[in-house]
Amino acid sequence: MTDTIVSIRGITKRFGSVEALKNISIDIQQGEIFALLGPSGCGKSTLLRLISGFESPSEGELLLDGNDMTALPPNKRPINMVFQSYAVFPHMNVEDNVAYGLKMEKVPAKEIKERVAIALEQVHLSNFSQRKPDQLSGGQRQRVALARALVKRPRVLLLDEPLSALDAKLRDAMRLELVKLQESVGVTFIIVTHDQAEAMAMADRIAVLESGTLRQVASPAELYAHPADAFVADFIGNINAFDVQQISTIDTGVALHIDELGVIEWFSEPPSTISIPASSEDKVEATLSVRPEHVSISTTIPANDQVSIEGTLGDIAFQGQHSIAEIRLDNGRSISAIIANDQALILPGANKQLRIWAHWSINNMLLLPKKAPPL
Amino acid sequence: MQDISGKKSVFFAFSAPTFIWLTLFFVVPLGIIWLYSFGENVTITKIETTWTLDNYRRILEPEILQLIGRSFWLAFVSTVICLFVGFPMALVIATASFKAKPWLLLLIMLPFWTNLLIRTYALLNILGTRGRLNDVLRWLYERAEQFQAMLGLERLNLLGDGFTPLTLLGTPAGVIYGIVYVSLPFTILPIYSALERMDNSLLEASMDLGAGQLQTARNILIPLAMSGIVTAAIITFIPALGQFLTPDLLGRGQVDMIANVIERQFKKANDWPFGSAISLTLLYATFILLALRSFYDAARSKREGRM
Numbered sequence: 300m301t302d303t304i305v306s307i308r309g310i311t312k313r314f315g316s317v318e319a320l321k322n323i324s325i326d327i328q329q330g331e332i333f334a335l336l337g338p339s340g341c342g343k344s345t346l347l348r349l350i351s352g353f354e355s356p357s358e359g360e361l362l363l364d365g366n367d368m369t370a371l372p373p374n375k376r377p378i379n380m381v382f383q384s385y386a387v388f389p390h391m392n393v394e395d396n397v398a399y400g401l402k403m404e405k406v407p408a409k410e411i412k413e414r415v416a417i418a419l420e421q422v423h424l425s426n427f428s429q430r431k432p433d434q435l436s437g438g439q440r441q442r443v444a445l446a447r448a449l450v451k452r453p454r455v456l457l458l459d460e461p462l463s464a465l466d467a468k469l470r471d472a473m474r475l476e477l478v479k480l481q482e483s484v485g486v487t488f489i490i491v492t493h494d495q496a497e498a499m500a501m502a503d504r505i506a507v508l509e510s511g512t513l514r515q516v517a518s519p520a521e522l523y524a525h526p527a528d529a530f531v532a533d534f535i536g537n538i539n540a541f542d543v544q545q546i547s548t549i550d551t552g553v554a555l556h557i558d559e560l561g562v563i564e565w566f567s568e569p570p571s572t573i574s575i576p577a578s579s580e581d582k583v584e585a586t587l588s589v590r591p592e593h594v595s596i597s598t599t600i601p602a603n604d605q606v607s608i609e610g611t612l613g614d615i616a617f618q619g620q621h622s623i624a625e626i627r628l629d630n631g632r633s634i635s636a637i638i639a640n641d642q643a644l645i646l647p648g649a650n651k652q653l654r655i656w657a658h659w660s661i662n663n664m665l666l667l668p669k670k671a672p673p674l
Numbered sequence: 675m676q677d678i679s680g681k682k683s684v685f686f687a688f689s690a691p692t693f694i695w696l697t698l699f700f701v702v703p704l705g706i707i708w709l710y711s712f713g714e715n716v717t718i719t720k721i722e723t724t725w726t727l728d729n730y731r732r733i734l735e736p737e738i739l740q741l742i743g744r745s746f747w748l749a750f751v752s753t754v755i756c757l758f759v760g761f762p763m764a765l766v767i768a769t770a771s772f773k774a775k776p777w778l779l780l781l782i783m784l785p786f787w788t789n790l791l792i793r794t795y796a797l798l799n800i801l802g803t804r805g806r807l808n809d810v811l812r813w814l815y816e817r818a819e820q821f822q823a824m825l826g827l828e829r830l831n832l833l834g835d836g837f838t839p840l841t842l843l844g845t846p847a848g849v850i851y852g853i854v855y856v857s858l859p860f861t862i863l864p865i866y867s868a869l870e871r872m873d874n875s876l877l878e879a880s881m882d883l884g885a886g887q888l889q890t891a892r893n894i895l896i897p898l899a900m901s902g903i904v905t906a907a908i909i910t911f912i913p914a915l916g917q918f919l920t921p922d923l924l925g926r927g928q929v930d931m932i933a934n935v936i937e938r939q940f941k942k943a944n945d946w947p948f949g950s951a952i953s954l955t956l957l958y959a960t961f962i963l964l965a966l967r968s969f970y971d972a973a974r975s976k977r978e979g980r981m
């Protein structure tokens with residue numbers, strides 16, 4: 300068991316009548332990269348600002364190394380932040396920006412010089428120390444913000460959408476660089492992002508938030524393989540979801556009645572978050588899903604051991620490494636499949652109305668509640 | 675859309691009103707004043723431009739120089755006070771909730787909609803020896819006296835022999851009070867607009883890096899608002915220098931500024947050439963100030979390395 304560094308306990312934050320966060324509890328471990336992931340407006344930034352001290356919670360408390368820091372102002376917390384806008388001071392050169400926090404700490408001038416030089420080296424900005432911020436690119440400005448925070452040797456570094464202002468190419472490079480930097484300095488990172496790919500690529504653990512509630516906290520692999528509900532599954536990657544109309548218990552597990560797929564036998568315990576209704580009249584709040592990357596398409600009837608559905612081939616979108624094919628079901632809904640480019644090339648266009656089968660193995664399916672109770 | 679400025683007739687049609695306006699109300703009067711300033715009174719009503727420099731030479735007479743000096747001094751002190759009072763007020767407005775902001779701005783602008791003369795008379799009522807300000811001070815004095823009696827400390831006579839009302843009218847302090855009062859909105863608005871534009875996360879970043887509120891104000895807030903502060907200082911100082919009504923009414927004729935002297939030349943003394951020369955000198959001083967401002971801006975952007 301590793302040490303908990305930041306402990307968020309029952310935090311609720313209200314802005315007037317808006318409840319931005321509802322009873323959130325998370326323990327963040329020493330030395331990990333922790334991502335706060337969720338759609339716009341779900342409260343990620345608010346949570347980050349609570350940890351940094353710019354907002355105070357309406358309810359609940361924040362612990363750092365087991366000590367209550369709820370009442371501590373931001374300048375007294377050993378936590379630093381990289382702002383979404385970077386907030387590099389425009390009237391100071393790079394060196395003065397990075398030295399600012401140490402000057403405020405009254406670190407001796409000689410030590411400041413040394414530490415600033417090291418920090419600038421870490422972010423590859425040694426040659427830019429005399430530049431003013433408006434002579435730097437967006438990526439360089441972000442590194443200044445990073446160096447300026449890291450030079451303080453914080454216990455925790457908070458990053459609010461650190462990569463969102465960068466272009467796609469730079470973003471991928473910076474992802475790796477941030478992870479490497481974190482490994483070398485060993486500081487705990489808490490990263491806010493609405494980009495699931497970013498969270499998956501960088502984080503050790505991810506907290507998924509949705510409109511102020513915590514849906515799930517888990518490692519990227521765990522989130523992908525065992526999402527708590529359909530919302531998380533759809534947010535982490537994509538899913539093709541089929542509504543379950545009825546569940547009945549059978550000897551070997553449960554039978555799922557799905558309009559589009561027929562009756563599917565599920566040979567294991569359904570998740571405890573799905574309640575099996577006593578009567579067949581009751582509504583079932585569950586979906587059976589499959590990710591597009593597990594769906595194959597063929598022009599002939601697939602083998603019996605596969606779950607399959609017939610439809611018409613729709614548009615095919617070229618994505619680079621692969622293509623995404625749309626399968627239009629006869630009831631008007633569409634599902635998608637990720638297919639190899641080779642296969643995409645020999646398929647006709649949507650106007651040909653080609654009849655095809657989408658199929659996948661039942662082992663790749665996820666039986667999920669539509670909405671799990673918040674953590 | 676077509677480039678309308680490219681068509682000569684359209685260009686003239688649109689610029690004619692501006693051109694006529696500028697000529698009629700700016701160039702012509704100023705030109706007349708300029709000619710007068712090199713002129714002499716030949717009769718009571720007739721002035722002849724003789725290109726004499728006497729009018730300008732007379733400005734160098736000690737009593738006029740002293741008046742100019744006093745004007746600069748009063749305007750300077752008023753500006754400094756305005757900056758110290760106006761900055762926090764601008765800060766309050768800039769950080770106010772977005773509901774409160776328009777109301778606060780309205781409060782700042784409200785005096786503009788009242789006639790200056792009326793406002794100045796109102797100030798007379800406040801600042802006089804029997805004015806409201808002294809009423810408040812007297813009330814405070816009496817309370818303090820009672821308190822002293824309650825503690826049985828009358829013998830120490832800490833409060834002096836009795837309440838002496840503050841004399842503000844007819845003193846530089848009264849005039850400064852008046853100038854500060856009329857100038858404050860001019861000081862607040864440019865500073866407010868500079869603060870308003872500032873990215874709030876810069877201040878948060880400073881706090882995040884360990885600076886306290888005062889350090890953040892000194893290291894980040896004020897330097898970044900500096901161009902607004904300089905604008906505010908100039909926009910306060912220039913009208914303050916030319917104040918006429920305030921020294922006239924609140925100064926009781928004992929704290930004259932340049933404008934009062936100019937007025938006297940045009941009216942009582944009937945010495946328009948001399949009045950014109952002083953007016954133009956004031957105008958030149960203003961131009962010099964504005965030139966200094968643009969030098970400051972140029973130097974600043976060079977320092978900040980915009981090459």
Ligand SMILES: Nc1ncnc2c1ncn2[C@@H]1O[C@H](COP(=O)(O)OP(=O)(O)OP(=O)(O)O)[C@@H](O)[C@H]1O
Nearest residue numbers: 314317319337338339340341342343344345346493
């Ligand atoms: N100072 C504030 N006053 C009132 N409401 C606020 C304030 N700050 C945030 N909110 C509200 O709280 C909710 C959460 O906001 P927050 O900024 O934390 O979202 P976010 O997850 O960071 O979104 P984004 O991805 O768009 O940045 C939003 O509904 C927002 O309108």
Ligand SMILES: [Mg+2]
Nearest residue numbers: 343344345459
């Ligand atoms: Mg945000």
